[in-house]
Amino acid sequence: MNTVTERPALLSERLKNETGELHELMHSLMERAQPFASRANYARFVAAQYHFQRDVEHLFADPSIRDAVPDLQVRGREAAALADLADLADLGASAGEEAIASQGVAMPEALGWLYVSEGSTLGAAFLLKEVKEKLGLSETYGARNLAAYPEGRAIVWRRFVSFLDRPSLPQSEHEAVLAGAAAAYGRFGDLLRRYFALN
Numbered sequence: 001m002n003t004v005t006e007r008p009a010l011l012s013e014r015l016k017n018e019t020g021e022l023h024e025l026m027h028s029l030m031e032r033a034q035p036f037a038s039r040a041n042y043a044r045f046v047a048a049q050y051h052f053q054r055d056v057e058h059l060f061a062d063p064s065i066r067d068a069v070p071d072l073q074v075r076g077r078e079a080a081a082l083a084d085l086a087d088l089a090d091l092g093a094s095a096g097e098e099a100i101a102s103q104g105v106a107m108p109e110a111l112g113w114l115y116v117s118e119g120s121t122l123g124a125a126f127l128l129k130e131v132k133e134k135l136g137l138s139e140t141y142g143a144r145n146l147a148a149y150p151e152g153r154a155i156v157w158r159r160f161v162s163f164l165d166r167p168s169l170p171q172s173e174h175e176a177v178l179a180g181a182a183a184a185y186g187r188f189g190d191l192l193r194r195y196f197a198l199n
């Protein structure tokens with residue numbers, strides 16, 4: 001007789017499956033925002049990206065997230081987004097004032113925030129292509145925030161997934177990571193809505 005033992009879903013699988021609708025929502029917001037219709041529109045996207053990245057990098061100071069994700073030094077695109085805003089400054093682009101939204105967020109929720117930011121580097125490959133073709137920007141001018149990390153998108157992403165799925169992160173903490181991911185998607189959605197005056 002065969003006994004089939006079902007293994008519990010990995011955290012990376014749960015994140016992908018259970019936040020899929022929130023990812024879809026990002027697509028529809030981007031569709032409505034038309035961030036690549038003009039450089040001026042794109043500058044609003046970069047401002048939203050900058051504030052989101054600032055929220056994410058704010059979490060890096062916590063030693064417990066550094067334990068969970070030991071290669072944080074290669075992650076995060078706050079400085080890249082800020083440099084892009086400087087490139088686009090002649091369009092009147094500026095970051096604007098925004099309070100840090102991740103204040104008080106700690107592990108395990110923090111890992112969910114990082115998941116959303118790191119995952120977005122995958123979709124960014126497509127966005128970068130569009131920005132290059134439509135707006136004439138590049139990884140070194142205006143679109144640094146969408147560039148791949150120097151090691152390459154896939155390698156850095158797979159390493160992140162391996163951290164998500166470490167047995168040292170107990171299953172009892174997975175729900176909190178999912179809640180953190182939902183909050184991070186919520187924040188990015190909120191920024192897009194405000195920077196593009198969507199409702």
Ligand code: HEM
Nearest residue numbers: 015016023026027030115116117118119120122123126188
């Ligand atoms: C129109 C805009 C977007 C497009 C076209 C897009 C596209 C994609 C694609 C194709 C992937 C899968 C890549 C792969 O499996 O190799 C992906 C993954 C992901 N994207 Fe997006 N994306 C967009 C916007 C966003 C935004 C705004 C966020 C968050 C702020 C985001 C977060 C994620 C995450 C977390 C994943 C990883 C999913 C997983 O495998 O667990 N995406 N995206």
